[in-house]
Amino acid sequence: MYSIATLSRWVASINYWHRASGLPLPGRSACVKDALANARRAYKQNGDRPTKRAHPLRIGELEGIVGASRRDATTWAKRARERRDSALLLVGFAGALRRCELSVLTIADVAQCRDGDLRIQRPGSHEGLVEGSITHVQSSRDHTMCAPCAYRRWLEVVSAVDGFGRPGVIRLLHQDEEFEGHVCLSEAPVVDDPALPVFRAIRANGNINSVALSGAAIHAAIRRRAALAGHPHEFVERVGGESLRAGAAADRLDNDSQRDRSLRRTG
Structure with missing residues (x-):
């Protein structure tokens, strides 16, 4: 059984070549999105191959x-x-x-x-x-x-x-x-x-x-x-491929937290 990450990469690759050829993107169809969502849900329920959380690059x-x-x-x-x-x-x-x-x-x-x-x-x-x-x-x-x-x-x-x-x-x-x-x-x-x-x-x-x-x-x-x-x-x-997105999210949370603290002090 393939991991969700592998399936998602395959869909992304298929979409790329369809886009380059001027064709509709199969990955945007409802059936493909539903299939990935269902597979992800099944993995979560079964506890199979837990997702490794990316270390954020700050x-x-x-x-x-x-x-x-x-x-x-x-x-x-x-x-x-x-x-x-x-x-x-x-x-x-x-x-x-x-x-x-x-x-x-x-x-x-x-x-x-x-x-x-x-x-x-x-x-x-x-x-x-x-x-x-x-x-x-x-x-x-x-x-x-x-x-x-x-x-x-x-x-x-x-x-x-x-x-x-x-x-x-x-x-x-x-x-x-x-x-x-x-x-x-x-x-x-x-x-x-x-x-x-x-x-x-x-x-x-x-x-x-x-x-x-x-x-x-x-x-x-x-x-x-x-x-x-x-x-x-x-x-x-x-660190790795998802560390950029994780770092951006972590910095955004820090900025939001600092903004909230500033509003509480001045509000």
Whole structure:
């Protein structure tokens, strides 16, 4: 018997290829949603394969991980991977996205607004998501932790590889240019095929595929970046693909709690 996570990933993958082909998404049908809900309910009642709660990545930890990744980007191939992983971390956290949502996210799903914010069309195949739901990711005051800036920096790489291949990426990243300010307000790079995935696999030699990162690869990338930032093995083993969403939820609860305390003091 397969786990709910495996079934959900399969549905998300099927939806991705149907979307890329311009076909209706089977995962949005009522029968598929009902089948997943019933299976999840049965697992809960039977006590089978309990869900492992994700360890939240908090904003301070995320800041250290992103900073370490950028300091380690000493070659063009490492700079490409840093831009992808920084965008993955910051967009995933700011949008409270699951790893399956990050995996199937396409260029067409992300729109850049005039004020620099991102408007993300979330896939509707996962349990609990309303069909056609929209997530707004706001730019932050600190450009180093700005999710729209990180997304645009990675989009430059995607545009370069789609337009000119490996030589285009090398030309873009051959020098280590300082990231000194916001870039989210500048015009977004053009990508020829918006149906292609946002987050793509990168080979050891720097070649960037058109294949989407799998959920397992996203999980591994988060752990790899946490280890690079110097976190102990015990911490690295606890974080993973759902830690971004869990961290966003934890920070939101903390902010709401602080706001409530402030209202009680001043009310």
